[in-house]
Amino acid sequence: MTTPPDVLVSPASSGDADSSESTSGESLWRGAFKRLRRSPMAIIGAAIMVVFVAVALLAPVLAPYEPASTQWTNLSTPVFVQGSNSEHLLGIDRWGSDMLTQLLFGARQSLIIGVVSTLIGLIAGAGLGTLAGGFGGWVDSLVMRFVDILLSIPSLLLAISIAAAMGKSSFALMVAIGAAQVPIFARLLRSSMLGQNRSDYVVAAESLGLRRRTIILGHVLPNSLGPTIVQATLNLATAIIEVAALSFLGLGNDDPAVAEWGRMIVSGQDRFLVAPWLAFYPGVCIAITALGFTLLGESMREALDPKQRR
Amino acid sequence: MSGDYLSGRPDEGNTTVVGDTDHDGALLEVNDLSVHFTRHGNKPVHAVDEVTFSVGAGENVALVGESGSGKSVTSLAIMGLLPKRGVEVAGSVAFAGRELIGLDESQMRNLRGAEMAMIFQDPMSSLNPVVPVGKQITEVLRRHRRISKPDSVTESVDLLQRVGIPDPARRVTEYPHQLSGGMRQRVLIAIALACQPRLLIADEPTTALDVTIQAQILELLRELVSGTGTALIMITHDLGVVASLCDRVHVMYSGRIVESNLRHQLFARPRHPYTGGLMESIPRLDQARGLPLTPIPGSPTDTLAWSQGCAFAPRCPNAAGDCKTQTPRLEMSDDRALRCFHPLDTEAARIGAARG
Numbered sequence: 001m002t003t004p005p006d007v008l009v010s011p012a013s014s015g016d017a018d019s020s021e022s023t024s025g026e027s028l029w030r031g032a033f034k035r036l037r038r039s040p041m042a043i044i045g046a047a048i049m050v051v052f053v054a055v056a057l058l059a060p061v062l063a064p065y066e067p068a069s070t071q072w073t074n075l076s077t078p079v080f081v082q083g084s085n086s087e088h089l090l091g092i093d094r095w096g097s098d099m100l101t102q103l104l105f106g107a108r109q110s111l112i113i114g115v116v117s118t119l120i121g122l123i124a125g126a127g128l129g130t131l132a133g134g135f136g137g138w139v140d141s142l143v144m145r146f147v148d149i150l151l152s153i154p155s156l157l158l159a160i161s162i163a164a165a166m167g168k169s170s171f172a173l174m175v176a177i178g179a180a181q182v183p184i185f186a187r188l189l190r191s192s193m194l195g196q197n198r199s200d201y202v203v204a205a206e207s208l209g210l211r212r213r214t215i216i217l218g219h220v221l222p223n224s225l226g227p228t229i230v231q232a233t234l235n236l237a238t239a240i241i242e243v244a245a246l247s248f249l250g251l252g253n254d255d256p257a258v259a260e261w262g263r264m265i266v267s268g269q270d271r272f273l274v275a276p277w278l279a280f281y282p283g284v285c286i287a288i289t290a291l292g293f294t295l296l297g298e299s300m301r302e303a304l305d306p307k308q309r310r
Numbered sequence: 311m312s313g314d315y316l317s318g319r320p321d322e323g324n325t326t327v328v329g330d331t332d333h334d335g336a337l338l339e340v341n342d343l344s345v346h347f348t349r350h351g352n353k354p355v356h357a358v359d360e361v362t363f364s365v366g367a368g369e370n371v372a373l374v375g376e377s378g379s380g381k382s383v384t385s386l387a388i389m390g391l392l393p394k395r396g397v398e399v400a401g402s403v404a405f406a407g408r409e410l411i412g413l414d415e416s417q418m419r420n421l422r423g424a425e426m427a428m429i430f431q432d433p434m435s436s437l438n439p440v441v442p443v444g445k446q447i448t449e450v451l452r453r454h455r456r457i458s459k460p461d462s463v464t465e466s467v468d469l470l471q472r473v474g475i476p477d478p479a480r481r482v483t484e485y486p487h488q489l490s491g492g493m494r495q496r497v498l499i500a501i502a503l504a505c506q507p508r509l510l511i512a513d514e515p516t517t518a519l520d521v522t523i524q525a526q527i528l529e530l531l532r533e534l535v536s537g538t539g540t541a542l543i544m545i546t547h548d549l550g551v552v553a554s555l556c557d558r559v560h561v562m563y564s565g566r567i568v569e570s571n572l573r574h575q576l577f578a579r580p581r582h583p584y585t586g587g588l589m590e591s592i593p594r595l596d597q598a599r600g601l602p603l604t605p606i607p608g609s610p611t612d613t614l615a616w617s618q619g620c621a622f623a624p625r626c627p628n629a630a631g632d633c634k635t636q637t638p639r640l641e642m643s644d645d646r647a648l649r650c651f652h653p654l655d656t657e658a659a660r661i662g663a664a665r666g
Contacts, residue, residue: 198393199435200430200432200435200436201435201436201437201438201439203391203430203436204428204430204436204437204498205438206391206422207389207391207422207423207427207428207430208422208423208427208449208450208453208501208502209418209419209420209421209422209423209424209450209453209454210419210423210449210450210453211419211453214449214453218441218449219438219441222438222440222441223438223439223440
């Protein structure tokens with residue numbers, strides 16, 4: 001009865017693993033971020049992404065002219081299109097506006113539609129994936145059959161049908177592209193959650209009587225999100241390309257005052273022989289942006305890959 | 311006194327009193343438990359058969375056997391943690407007078423963590439790598455005892471302190487990979503004992519740790535369990551662990567109990583040839599140097615189906631004709647139980663008896 005409880009147990013030897021980091025918790029994500037910073041591919045990707053986002057946000061400041069001003073219509077005719085000169089760095093676009101201005105404003109559309117549509121796909125897909133992977137049984141079968149149906153329709157066809165049914169608007173485009181991504185996220189998250197289901201820490205959590213919901217949302221889900229986040233980054237690239245593709249096909253917002261890269265390529269078509277850059281510049285913008293997201297996504301996948309860790 | 315320091319808390323908001331608290335029998339009674347794994351197209355695997363034992367309140371019991379002898383499956387069956395599909399559990403597991411086999415899942419969840427808890431073999435993979443350890447403790451506290459979030463944080467710091475983790479207020483914010491193996495196992499112990507369960511199952515808690523840490527963890531377990539009335543089932547293949555910690559020992563082979571006895575008697579006079587073989591194969595300090603160890607010949611895969619005879623017969627030095635044609639029954643007498651036709655009768659290994 002003399003020993004105070006607290007000193008009864010000798011303190012654990014503070015050995016190996018704890019000596020390296022001294023401040024408060026370092027999570028899986030922070031470790032991944034450290035590895036990310038050392039990868040040149042990630043840095044290039046991130047740089048492209050930062051430039052892209054900055055351009056989209058600062059378009060009104062950066063652009064030399066008003067968007068869609070069409071005041072140089074006389075400089076764009078079937079036989080002559082003004083190329084780059086000192087006044088117009090990248091020349092005049094099909095409708096007689098400044099090309100550079102239109103491209104800068106086009107970044108906004110791509111960013112908004114790309115991000116929102118990926119978010120739609122991510123949220124819906126992750127929701128379905130969590131249901132299927134977390135609860136299993138008939139919930140799993142039901143959800144996955146629905147996903148199979150979505151998957152059996154070619155994604156571009158699905159997007160076209162949705163965009164056609166909802167009318168020509170940017171929102172329709174977002175829903176269309178998002179819907180096409182749902183199966184990707186749902187299947188990915190489901191499979192990574194199923195992989196965790198009998199892992200030791202899940203059995204340990206079960207042995208503590210935690211509720212199924214707590215285990216799924218608090219333990220299994222955070223451990224399964226890595227691949228999904230990576231996929232989302234990669235899908236941003238696809239989404240940006242798809243925005244362009246659908247616009248090219250004449251779906252999406254057809255207000256000519258709103259610059260959009262895909263539609264700029266289409267409008268450049270009929271003057272392609274005299275002014276190939278009408279299609280070339282927006283095409284290059286799409287390619288570089290998509291490349292940036294892909295580089296970043298790929299290096300994130302590597303950084304989060306457990307096999308890559310020391 | 312070491313006993314009551316875990317229970318000496320002012321909480322008692324413990325709302326999950328389950329089962330008949332003043333029933334007379336043992337805390338846990340396992341009767342004729344069997345677990346069969348069935349798979350389409352394959353013969354069912356009898357992982358555990360005819361397992362019968364009981365654990366009294368505050369008693370320390372060991373389940374001993376080599377890999378594949380069914381000790382872990384037995385413990386998972388008691389906890390109701392076996393997967394539902396492809397597994398048939400039969401027999402009876404009574405906890406404080408209440409039948410657990412067939413108990414519905416939500417009631418089982420109320421019991422687990424509060425009344426019975428488990429410590430697993432690998433402390434690295436049993437902690438969630440992306441959740442700070444503090445949260446993994448408060449989660450259990452808040453699930454089973456209605457306490458506020460700040461209270462649960464204070465309590466978890468307290469618990470970490472009690473299991474001997476230095477600087478617990480900082481450690482609660484850390485992630486499992488920042489702790490050493492021994493500390494992780496201490497955290498797991500803190501989590502398992504957070505709600506003062508009446509039964510703790512430790513499934514090879516020291517196997518993944520190095521030897522010096524093993525001793526510390528065993529010491530910690532002994533201190534935390536003794537006197538609190540928490541019963542302990544220690545699952546191990548390490549007779550040294552048994553010798554230092556357990557009152558009663560059940561030796562399992564190929565899914566069945568082959569010998570049960572009180573610790574001292576078992577070490578002083580092993581009757582089953584398998585138990586004897588286990589003791590022969592322990593290195594001893596009092597032997598001349600350079601002598602080779604005596605292993606049990608063969609491997610655990612050289613078994614006979616229990617339905618045909620004695621599973622140990624192919625490896626047994628005492629095996630005779632009847633061992634391969636008839637199934638030995640578990641013969642009970644007083645404190646002992648033995649499943650053997652031709653038991654050892656030598657006063658052989660005295661390991662552990664002397665250590666007391």
